[in-house]
Amino acid sequence: MKLHRPANRHLALAAILLVLPFIIDALFGHGWVRIADFALLYIMLALGLNIVVGYAGLLDLGYIAFFAVGAYTYALLGSPQFGLHWPMWVTLPLGAIIACIFGVLLGAPTLKLRGDYLAIVTLGFGEIIRIFLNNLNAPVNITNGPQGISGIDALQVGGFSFGESHQWLGVRVDDVHLHYYLFLAFTLLVIFVSRRLEDSRIGRAWVAIREDEVAASAMGINTRNIKLLAFAMGATFGGISGGLFAGFQGFVSPESFSLMESIMILCMVVLGGMGNIGGVVLGGVLLVALPELFRHAAGPVQQMLLGKVVVDPESLRMLMFGLALILVMLWRPAGLWPSTQRRRELNTEEGA
Amino acid sequence: MTNVSDALLTLDKVGKRFGGLTALTDVSLHIKRGEIYGLIGPNGAGKTTLFNVVTGLYQLDSGAFDFAGQRYTQSKPHLLAQAGIARTFQNIRLFSNMTALENVMVGRHLRTSTGIWGALTRNATARAEERHIVQRARELLDYVGITTAHQTLAKHLSYGEQRRLEIARALATEPKLLALDEPAAGMNATETVALKALLQKVRADGITVLLIEHDVKLIMGLCDRVAVLDYGKKIAEGVPEEVRRDPAVIAAYLGGEAT
Numbered sequence: 338m339k340l341h342r343p344a345n346r347h348l349a350l351a352a353i354l355l356v357l358p359f360i361i362d363a364l365f366g367h368g369w370v371r372i373a374d375f376a377l378l379y380i381m382l383a384l385g386l387n388i389v390v391g392y393a394g395l396l397d398l399g400y401i402a403f404f405a406v407g408a409y410t411y412a413l414l415g416s417p418q419f420g421l422h423w424p425m426w427v428t429l430p431l432g433a434i435i436a437c438i439f440g441v442l443l444g445a446p447t448l449k450l451r452g453d454y455l456a457i458v459t460l461g462f463g464e465i466i467r468i469f470l471n472n473l474n475a476p477v478n479i480t481n482g483p484q485g486i487s488g489i490d491a492l493q494v495g496g497f498s499f500g501e502s503h504q505w506l507g508v509r510v511d512d513v514h515l516h517y518y519l520f521l522a523f524t525l526l527v528i529f530v531s532r533r534l535e536d537s538r539i540g541r542a543w544v545a546i547r548e549d550e551v552a553a554s555a556m557g558i559n560t561r562n563i564k565l566l567a568f569a570m571g572a573t574f575g576g577i578s579g580g581l582f583a584g585f586q587g588f589v590s591p592e593s594f595s596l597m598e599s600i601m602i603l604c605m606v607v608l609g610g611m612g613n614i615g616g617v618v619l620g621g622v623l624l625v626a627l628p629e630l631f632r633h634a635a636g637p638v639q640q641m642l643l644g645k646v647v648v649d650p651e652s653l654r655m656l657m658f659g660l661a662l663i664l665v666m667l668w669r670p671a672g673l674w675p676s677t678q679r680r681r682e683l684n685t686e687e688g689a
Numbered sequence: 690m691t692n693v694s695d696a697l698l699t700l701d702k703v704g705k706r707f708g709g710l711t712a713l714t715d716v717s718l719h720i721k722r723g724e725i726y727g728l729i730g731p732n733g734a735g736k737t738t739l740f741n742v743v744t745g746l747y748q749l750d751s752g753a754f755d756f757a758g759q760r761y762t763q764s765k766p767h768l769l770a771q772a773g774i775a776r777t778f779q780n781i782r783l784f785s786n787m788t789a790l791e792n793v794m795v796g797r798h799l800r801t802s803t804g805i806w807g808a809l810t811r812n813a814t815a816r817a818e819e820r821h822i823v824q825r826a827r828e829l830l831d832y833v834g835i836t837t838a839h840q841t842l843a844k845h846l847s848y849g850e851q852r853r854l855e856i857a858r859a860l861a862t863e864p865k866l867l868a869l870d871e872p873a874a875g876m877n878a879t880e881t882v883a884l885k886a887l888l889q890k891v892r893a894d895g896i897t898v899l900l901i902e903h904d905v906k907l908i909m910g911l912c913d914r915v916a917v918l919d920y921g922k923k924i925a926e927g928v929p930e931e932v933r934r935d936p937a938v939i940a941a942y943l944g945g946e947a948t
Contacts, residue, residue: 534805556770556861557767557799
């Protein structure tokens with residue numbers, strides 16, 4: 338097989354992605370497949386934020402709010418909370434649409450703000466959503482407050498549930514594996530949408546606004562609409578990811594949607610390579626996998642080298658995370674995989 | 690006012706203040722279709738302010754202006770671009786991290802219509818439009834004389850090329866009026882000659898040109914008519930030779946009282 342042929346490369350990549358959960362399961366155990374599932378959810382979030390921050394250059398620190406909106410939409414319509422059990426093919430798109438509306442609502446007041454000011458206001462909006470979710474248990478109990486909503490319906494299509502193991506041809510496929518495939522499908526969809534938008538009239542308008550808003554408007558770009566479109570698209574991806582998260586976890590509470598999560602997703606975008614889809618995916622994978630690796634490895638390694646656990650693995654994890662951030666920013670300020678790749682692709686197309 | 694009907698842009702007592710500072714006071718002028726109109730004046734005279742008013746970046750405080758038969762007292766940049774005013778900037782404002790070609794492609798945004806759906810499905814209409822955008826952008830780059838650097842990032846182009854790229858980007862919006870804010874600033878003699886030829890070519894293609902410039906030789910050799918601003922007021926208007934001998938203009942440039 339010639340790996341340099343794009344079609345073959347895609348086939349090889351598809352094959353790897355398909356067997357990946359089984360490889361992970363065999364090598365590292367069940368828990369890591371679950372981590373892979375979360376990585377996919379985070380990749381979707383990071384790709385959504387990439388539209389807002391990477392393409393349009395709007396620094397949004399409250400992005401997790403749209404994840405929360407998607408998750409709570411799914412949770413409220415598919416749990417004993419209201420006794421509603423709407424199917425996934427209704428609640429997921431509905432969550433995406435509501436998140437999209439929230440994207441426009443929260444984006445509209447920030448249109449005239451730039452840079453630091455935009456960051457502070459969006460940070461505030463993100464917190465407002467979380468605090469609302471935390472307090473909407475009185476006088477009428479909607480969100481169940483800090484206790485969160487539990488017993489959320491598993492993701493299921495027709496009679497097929499992703500929340501339980503299935504047996505096919507004598508092979509047992511567990512729920513974490515099934516979720517992996519479901520999330521993979523959605524991630525690929527999000528990547529497809531991102532790529533198509535990036536290389537289009539809309540995508541160019543986003544980048545133009547990022548590069549110089551005044552010049553963009555003087556060239557006839559309606560900056561208000563184009564910015565709102567970026568907020569709406571980013572929020573939609575967040576909403577989808579949120580709905581999947583709620584169905585996967587079976588439980589949501591406001592503490593899953595803290596500022597720290599927004600910053601984490603922003604780090605994935607910035608570390609991986611702002612504006613470059615491959616970089617953002619890489620950032621997502623690394624920032625989910627590495628901290629987990631530290632969590633698991635830090636204790637035993639210290640035990641082995643020093644004979645006792647000196648630093649608590651949990652705090653060491655954050656320490657290493659901070660160090661990694663600083664190192665990447667020092668040596669690769671444009672991210673691990675910056676977006677020059679696309680330019681090279683454009684060049685080769687021209688040559689052909 | 691002479692022969693208003695052939696005027697493309699008419700300013701009617703336009704005034705603009707910034708707090709206590711009056712940047713423009715009752716400026717009236719008219720630019721005819723197909724001419725190259727120069728706007729000169731000492732630094733701080735209000736030339737760029739006037740540009741920003743007619744391109745919608747600033748809102749005027751008094752008066753109004755008419756462009757292509759439509760009266761404006763307030764507007765937005767993208768609406769005026771839509772109406773047919775395209776501009777360049779005194780301190781070049783390109784999309785630095787986009788290629789030269791992409792910069793011009795952005796200029797086509799206004800005259801194209803592919804939305805989210807078209808971008809996602811890449812249907813026949815969207816593909817045809819995209820091909821057209823690329824083709825038109827290439828033509829315009831060649832038109833302004835950027836023949837080889839289509840895939841170079843705008844920030845890596847030479848200064849003169851950046852100025853010409855701004856013109857190509859502005860032309861991509863299919864303007865009726867091309868407004869250039871000091872296009873020859875920082876250019877060497879050869880580049881200025883090329884710029885002059887380019888602007889004559891633009892005019893020959895039926896686009897009216899409004900030009901702010903300090904290079905008197907360029908203004909005199911290129912413009913059909915010239916207006917002079919000083920402290921936000923129009924102190925002279927007419928053919929270049931006439932304006933050059935105007936005592937008020939000489940006084941404004943050399944200082945002292947007009948005699």
